[in-house]
Amino acid sequence: MSAIKEFGVVDKSTGKYTIAYGILFEKTANTLEALNGTLRAAKKQKKVAFEKELLMMPNDRDVQVVLLEA
Template sequence: MNVEHEVKLLVEEIQRLGSKNADGKTSVKFGVMFNDDKCANIFEALVGTLRAAKRKKLIHFDGELLLQGVHDNVDIVLLVQE
């Protein structure tokens, strides 16, 4: 799978799992995504896909790297609406 395709799938999964925040943007907790069965089946390396999407300025989250357990309550915010 190529990175562009995985990032597109990531946007779709954030829309599926997330909800609108106070700013009207869709956001989801990292722990929700990490523990979702569908995401686990789609993304071989969820953290890598998140970093690629962040570099493309499609999403925002605090920090550089998200780790399961430690960062479960970190919001992943979708910056684009598709």
Template sequence: MNVEHEVKLLIKEIQRLGKQGDDELYSVTFGVLFADEQCANIFEALVGTLRAAKRKKVVTYEGELLLQGVHDNVPIKLLKDSL
């Protein structure tokens, strides 16, 4: 798995599914990302990709591990639009 490539794809998907806030940053909830069919086809391990993106300070969200159902309403904010 090429982590950089996956993170670049994640950036595009957050921009596609998210909405820009007053701070001009895109944000999407974990539930929207997880339930999206296109994302399901792209990401083998969405949670792992999100964690890698968070370590690279590309996205931010509360907590370490996001779980489907439990964390569906957790917002994921895109901090950078490229790597």
């Protein structure tokens, strides 16, 4: 997901891009209507990681989404 690279930051301990779900949600609201479905599919393919099964705003705004594959 290019939006994670574009808007996220590199975690110095892992070297992977990471972004809070709330920021990703806000930055892609006008361009990516199915963010949650896209993230779930990417998680199944082991391209991203996050702690919960389903991310919902506003409760999960601080959950970190980690890009596993560049």
